[in-house]
Amino acid sequence: MANIVGGYIMPHDPLLFVNPQKKERDHLLAAYSGIRDKVRASGATKAIIFGADHYILFGPRCLPQFLIATGELHGPIDRLPGVPNAPIASDPDFANYLVNHAHGNGFDVSVARDLGVDHAIGVPAQLALPTDGSVQTVPVYMASGVEPYVRLQRAYEFGQMVRDAVASMPGDERIVLIGSGGISHWVGTGEMGRINPDFDKKVLDAIVAGDPSTLLSMTDEEIMRDGGNGGMEIRHFLAVMGALPAGRGEVLTYEAWSGGVTGLGFAEILPA
Amino acid sequence: MPVSKKTLGIIPDVAMQKESEWMSYGAVEQLFYDVSTSRNRKEAFREDAGEVAGKYTLSETEREMVVSMQVENLFEYGINPMLLMGFWTSVRGPQSMPEYLKRVPTLASRLEASGGGKR
Numbered sequence: 001m002a003n004i005v006g007g008y009i010m011p012h013d014p015l016l017f018v019n020p021q022k023k024e025r026d027h028l029l030a031a032y033s034g035i036r037d038k039v040r041a042s043g044a045t046k047a048i049i050f051g052a053d054h055y056i057l058f059g060p061r062c063l064p065q066f067l068i069a070t071g072e073l074h075g076p077i078d079r080l081p082g083v084p085n086a087p088i089a090s091d092p093d094f095a096n097y098l099v100n101h102a103h104g105n106g107f108d109v110s111v112a113r114d115l116g117v118d119h120a121i122g123v124p125a126q127l128a129l130p131t132d133g134s135v136q137t138v139p140v141y142m143a144s145g146v147e148p149y150v151r152l153q154r155a156y157e158f159g160q161m162v163r164d165a166v167a168s169m170p171g172d173e174r175i176v177l178i179g180s181g182g183i184s185h186w187v188g189t190g191e192m193g194r195i196n197p198d199f200d201k202k203v204l205d206a207i208v209a210g211d212p213s214t215l216l217s218m219t220d221e222e223i224m225r226d227g228g229n230g231g232m233e234i235r236h237f238l239a240v241m242g243a244l245p246a247g248r249g250e251v252l253t254y255e256a257w258s259g260g261v262t263g264l265g266f267a268e269i270l271p272a
Numbered sequence: 273m274p275v276s277k278k279t280l281g282i283i284p285d286v287a288m289q290k291e292s293e294w295m296s297y298g299a300v301e302q303l304f305y306d307v308s309t310s311r312n313r314k315e316a317f318r319e320d321a322g323e324v325a326g327k328y329t330l331s332e333t334e335r336e337m338v339v340s341m342q343v344e345n346l347f348e349y350g351i352n353p354m355l356l357m358g359f360w361t362s363v364r365g366p367q368s369m370p371e372y373l374k375r376v377p378t379l380a381s382r383l384e385a386s387g388g389g390k391r
Binding site for chain 2: 054055056059060061145146147186187188189190191192193221224225228229
């Protein structure tokens with residue numbers, strides 16, 4: 001039987017790679033490779049990465065709430081030093097299986113049959129997964145960056161749906177889940193550069209406790225106020241938590257890094 | 273309650289407008305998206321912003337905000353901040369970020385305007 005062998009959350013702050021202020025960052029880059037080692041050790045064969053489009057891939061004429069890429073992948077298409085825009089191993093059969101399961105279980109997801117992903121998917125795929133293609137990726141884009149936002153509850157339920165899909169899947173695939181996103185960050189607003197460690201701690205505490213209720217009880221206004229518009233990306237963490245109910249977490253690395261604009265949290269969630 | 277343009281106070285007080293004039297909000301975002309993602313459109317905007325704006329169905333107020341890159345008013349109008357920043361840096365270059373950040377309003381001010389920023 002296929003099963004989910006672990007979940008991770010990690011940021012994708014472009015400034016970590018551009019590093020315009022030349023700040024010390026090796027320990028943060030090492031957090032990605034540390035997760036890569038864990039993924040390799042878990043024997044994972046597939047990864048599902050939850051991320052947000054940043055108004056790079058999807059324009060005002062078509063803004064999907066949920067989108068699964070079912071075909072060939074490459075990226076990130078937005079150039080970042082040290083993160084190559086390169087092919088990403090994919091598995092169309094597995095992706096289509098998830099789409100079919102979603103459609104049969106209350107989620108009318110959109111699909112992309114060929115996709116150059118942005119940094120939300122590209123950073124984790126290129127830096128936190130084995131480079132030999134042994135772990136094939138399915139990207140799931142959620143509307144967390146552009147209105148109308150996916151409801152928090154739906155993000156969590158999406159994770160539950162993924163869990164059910166994996167549980168009913170034939171074969172012995174070992175799947176890791178990645179929630180890609182910064183914690184507090186303000187993007188393109190007058191607060192840009194502010195990081196709110198209190199908000200970040202609240203989110204990480206919920207992940208460590210394996211208790212989504214704190215996050216699910218937030219309103220979008222609260223998130224905007226305390227975590228910024230970038231904080232809406234906690235939806236991706238909720239999806240991982242929904243797929244790993246009661247899975248307790250561990251913070252691997254956290255820093256309100258002064259070289260960037262984002263509370264950078266790396267955490268692992270183990271199945272209960 | 274989910275955040276929407278209405279809850280965020282995006283019904284603009286930027287200028288006294290007839291409601292019908294604000295129906296092209298999506299066209300403004302489309303223009304910004306095109307400039308941000310298309311090298312040709314970016315170069316065209318740099319060369320003649322008015323001509324590019326003329327390709328989209330914008331109200332006169334919107335056209336003025338776009339052509340003169342009034343980020344203060346565009347933010348208040350409710351343009352997605354990521355898109356607005358992307359548009360700005362595409363046209364003015366990343367070295368212009370300090371000016372952008374000096375001019376662009378805070379998200380808190382937008383929330384305050386909608387009553388959504390109160391504890």
